[in-house]
Amino acid sequence: xxxxxxxxxxxGRANSSPTLEDVAQKAGVSTATxxxxxxxxxxxxxxxxxxxxxxxxxxxxxxxxxxxxLAAKRTDTFGAIIPTMxxxxxxxxxQAFQEELEQNGITLLVSSSSYSPQxxxxxxxxxxxxGADALLLIGHDRTPKSYDLLESKGxxxxxxxxxxxxxxxxxxxxxxxxxxxxxxLEVLKLGHRDLAVISAPREGNDRARxxxxxxxxxxxxxxxxxxxxxxxxxxxSISNGAEAFQTLVSSGNRPTAVLCGNDVLxxxxxxxxxxLGLRVPDDISITGFDDIEIAQIVSPGxxxxxxxxxxxxxxxxxxxxAMRNGEYGDAPAESLELQVTITWRGSLGPVxxxxx
Amino acid sequence: xxxxxxxxxxxGRANSSPTLEDVAQKAGVSTATxxxxxxxxxxxxxxxxxxxxxxxxxxxxxxxxxxxxLAAKRTDTFGAIIPTMxxxxxxxxxQAFQEELEQNGITLLVSSSSYSPQxxxxxxxxxxxxGADALLLIGHDRTPKSYDLLESKGxxxxxxxxxxxxxxxxxxxxxxxxxxxxxxLEVLKLGHRDLAVISAPREGNDRARxxxxxxxxxxxxxxxxxxxxxxxxxxxSISNGAEAFQTLVSSGNRPTAVLCGNDVLxxxxxxxxxxLGLRVPDDISITGFDDIEIAQIVSPGxxxxxxxxxxxxxxxxxxxxAMRNGEYGDAPAESLELQVTITWRGSLGPVxxxxx
DNA sequence: TTGTAAGCGTTATCAG
DNA sequence: CTGATAACGCTTACAA
Numbered sequence: 001x002x003x004x005x006x007x008x009x010x011x012g013r014a015n016s017s018p019t020l021e022d023v024a025q026k027a028g029v030s031t032a033t034x035x036x037x038x039x040x041x042x043x044x045x046x047x048x049x050x051x052x053x054x055x056x057x058x059x060x061x062x063x064x065x066x067x068x069x070l071a072a073k074r075t076d077t078f079g080a081i082i083p084t085m086x087x088x089x090x091x092x093x094x095q096a097f098q099e100e101l102e103q104n105g106i107t108l109l110v111s112s113s114s115y116s117p118q119x120x121x122x123x124x125x126x127x128x129x130x131g132a133d134a135l136l137l138i139g140h141d142r143t144p145k146s147y148d149l150l151e152s153k154g155x156x157x158x159x160x161x162x163x164x165x166x167x168x169x170x171x172x173x174x175x176x177x178x179x180x181x182x183x184x185l186e187v188l189k190l191g192h193r194d195l196a197v198i199s200a201p202r203e204g205n206d207r208a209r210x211x212x213x214x215x216x217x218x219x220x221x222x223x224x225x226x227x228x229x230x231x232x233x234x235x236x237s238i239s240n241g242a243e244a245f246q247t248l249v250s251s252g253n254r255p256t257a258v259l260c261g262n263d264v265l266x267x268x269x270x271x272x273x274x275x276l277g278l279r280v281p282d283d284i285s286i287t288g289f290d291d292i293e294i295a296q297i298v299s300p301g302x303x304x305x306x307x308x309x310x311x312x313x314x315x316x317x318x319x320x321x322a323m324r325n326g327e328y329g330d331a332p333a334e335s336l337e338l339q340v341t342i343t344w345r346g347s348l349g350p351v352x353x354x355x356x
Numbered sequence: 357x358x359x360x361x362x363x364x365x366x367x368g369r370a371n372s373s374p375t376l377e378d379v380a381q382k383a384g385v386s387t388a389t390x391x392x393x394x395x396x397x398x399x400x401x402x403x404x405x406x407x408x409x410x411x412x413x414x415x416x417x418x419x420x421x422x423x424x425x426l427a428a429k430r431t432d433t434f435g436a437i438i439p440t441m442x443x444x445x446x447x448x449x450x451q452a453f454q455e456e457l458e459q460n461g462i463t464l465l466v467s468s469s470s471y472s473p474q475x476x477x478x479x480x481x482x483x484x485x486x487g488a489d490a491l492l493l494i495g496h497d498r499t500p501k502s503y504d505l506l507e508s509k510g511x512x513x514x515x516x517x518x519x520x521x522x523x524x525x526x527x528x529x530x531x532x533x534x535x536x537x538x539x540x541l542e543v544l545k546l547g548h549r550d551l552a553v554i555s556a557p558r559e560g561n562d563r564a565r566x567x568x569x570x571x572x573x574x575x576x577x578x579x580x581x582x583x584x585x586x587x588x589x590x591x592x593s594i595s596n597g598a599e600a601f602q603t604l605v606s607s608g609n610r611p612t613a614v615l616c617g618n619d620v621l622x623x624x625x626x627x628x629x630x631x632l633g634l635r636v637p638d639d640i641s642i643t644g645f646d647d648i649e650i651a652q653i654v655s656p657g658x659x660x661x662x663x664x665x666x667x668x669x670x671x672x673x674x675x676x677x678a679m680r681n682g683e684y685g686d687a688p689a690e691s692l693e694l695q696v697t698i699t700w701r702g703s704l705g706p707v708x709x710x711x712x
Numbered sequence: 713t714t715g716t717a718a719g720c721g722t723t724a725t726c727a728g
Numbered sequence: 729c730t731g732a733t734a735a736c737g738c739t740t741a742c743a744a
Contacts, residue, residue: 017509019720019721019722020721020722020723029730029731030731030732031721031722031723031731032723032724032730032731032732032733033729033730035722035723035724036723036729036730039723043729044729044730048730062481062484062485063485063721063722064720064722065422065425065431065485065486065487066421066423066424066425066426066427066431066487066720066721066722066738067422067426067720067721067722067723068422068723069421069422069425069426069722069736070420070422070720070722070723070735070736070737070738071721071722071724071735071736072722072723072724072736073723073736075422085447085450085451085454086444086447086448086451087444087649088443088444088447091441091442091444092442094441095441095442095468107467107482107486108466108467110466111454111458111463111464112454125418128418129419129421130421130433130463131420131421131422152416153373238649238652238653267653268653270653271652271653271655274655293594294650296594296627297594297623297624297626297627297650297653297654298653298654298655299627299630299654375736375737375738376737376738376739377737385714385715386714386715386716387715387737387738387739388715388716388717388739388740389714389715390738391738391739391740392714392739392740395739399713399714400713400714401713401714404713404714419737419738420736420738422736422737423720423739424737424738424739425720425738426719426720426721426736426737426738426739427719427720427737427738427739427740428720428738428739428740429720429739
């Protein structure tokens with residue numbers, strides 16, 4: 001009797017989970033057959049399949065993840081690195097991304113980089129080491145080493161929330177610069193000439209940078225000097241938005257319209273405006289970007305750029321799955337640009353009369 | 357020459373990552389030594405350690421996750437299942453949880469159950485199959501099978517956002533019932549007698565249930581009949597909160613104070629109040645629960661129950677790590693009850709004169 | 713301090 | 729359609 005066969009009996013494993021071999025023994029077939037039953041049911045006869053499934057249920061068998069990953073060379077796990085989980089900016093998109101992955105039997109691993117490329121680099125490393133088959137990343141700003149890691153390990157990845165016109169990377173998102181320009185043009189059309197911007201720190205954040213450029217573009221189109229545009233940079237948070245707003249309005253020449261790089265900052269601005277006794281939009285207009293839930297509960301509601309979060313998440317998932325499945329060969333998959341729209345609520349109005 | 361040694365040379369692996377054996381070969385040591393270098397550096401001499409690390413860097417070696425999991429019987433991955441990622445209720449706590457895990461070299465896997473015990477059961481299964489070493493769960497309401505799975509696989513788990521007085525499960529959180537009672541007592545002390553509640557659906561959500569009971573407790577203490585208390589149940593969302601509020605105030609006898617089961621519902625209520633021309637708190641008082649960021653940007657600010665989100669997350673992580681490391685043997689670790697406080701802003705005021 | 717070698721539980725290749 | 733059996737890459741007694 002070959003000693004291999006004895007192994008199972010000799011070990012008095014107390015607590016551990018049943019293995020493929022246990023199932024095989026119980027069903028009276030080989031481990032190979034059990035494996036096939038679970039992974040390619042079509043390649044097994046009706047009869048044995050039934051027996052095996054029976055055994056699986058009785059034993060409460062669940063495949064061992066590590067063993068499967070090792071043998072199959074894939075984990076069915078994707079990773080996503082987002083700048084922050086603290087506010088809702090990425091929540092809806094990520095949720096949609098996750099749902100789509102789940103429908104395809106893929107688990108999602110999320111981590112947040114706190115808007116730091118250095119931290120993100122560590123997390124790219126960690127997710128790869130963790131066996132992620134593919135990665136979702138936000139924006140284009142990251143360390144060269146992050147890209148090297150992805151490249152050298154051949155990990156499929158897509159970049160969301162941004163599109164790249166000039167780099168050969170698969171991205172899915174929208175044109176931040178043009179979106180903000182469109183909004184700024186509306187502001188200018190309403191007669192405003194003294195604009196100001198509250199932006200997230202632009203370093204390491206291409207979305208923030210592009211949005212600022214969009215405002216500048218609009219100014220230029222109206223024959224105004226973008227160099228005169230006051231820009232305050234501050235990390236995304238409601239209280240930071242409030243502080244920045246106060247700084248702006250207490251400066252020498254108060255703007256008639258404040259364009260915020262994001263709804264969180266704008267919400268802070270609006271609430272501080274009220275505290276300072278400024279009526280929005282009668283005394284000052286405020287706009288946001290993203291159209292997340294708080295945009296509708298501040299008062300007045302925020303006029304903002306509506307971003308198709310869910311659509312972006314779903315498409316990102318499908319793209320990534322296709323890439324992982326090798327459907328694009330080695331060439332990067334084509335990028336996808338989504339359209340954004342402006343949601344009008346009440347925070348943007350005509351320029352106050354005395355400034356017109 | 358043993359044929360084992362030949363294996364490495366014979367395979368012409370093109371793209372694949374370097375393995376422990378590659379590193380060992382390059383450093384001129386055994387694979388065991390390399391493994392020790394990485395996992396227990398203290399047990400290796402200074403000199404060889406240096407050589408090995410050198411080789412690791414040159415090759416850009418990163419351990420294979422599956423192999424490691426298989427051999428070590430642990431993945432250094434924890435899972436968390438939260439009811440929702442869409443609003444910020446769990447964001448801060450989860451972020452803190454994650455940070456604490458990360459500092460201990462543990463990766464976090466998150467999934468959301470959409471407040472459905474059935475969905476949660478599937479996710480418990482998925483996370484276990486995915487190799488999670490331990491799990492963070494929210495509240496006590498789940499299917500018996502979920503608990504069975506946890507039990508039978510011996511997966512350490514803690515329950516957050518709730519404490520259990522009577523079940524032998526490790527939990528870390530606060531007393532939802534008593535917290536809400538405290539807040540309701542404040543409302544009553546201000547003269548209100550016509551209260552109403554907007555709650556999340558209580559089925560499958562012990563926090564919601566306990567909070568409602570808390571209001572009832574307070575009424576009883578004031579000699580009022582809890583059966584007269586109108587309760588509207590609706591899923592957490594701003595617009596649902598708004599709708600529920602409108603239903604309440606357009607009913608026959610309008611309450612003078614509306615207690616919401618959570619800040620999201622309360623934010624909806626406040627913004628709808630304004631739209632209906634009701635002044636808060638002059639015409640009607642509104643309270644929340646959680647003290648998340650929107651509580652401070654609605655106007656007036658929300659008087660609400662402040663929950664120590666970060667503290668809860670950090671302690672949950674530490675507890676779970678200790679459990680995973682076997683520091684509690686087989687007995688469940690002791691639970692930890694945190695204290696909550698009331699944050700006063702402006703949405704709760706004295707009862708309107710005509711109702712007093 | 714270091715090396716040897718036996719697993720860990722799957723998947724996949726090849727025969728039958 | 730099914731069964732042997734060789735990987736997969738790492739950890740960990742056990743020896744030296």
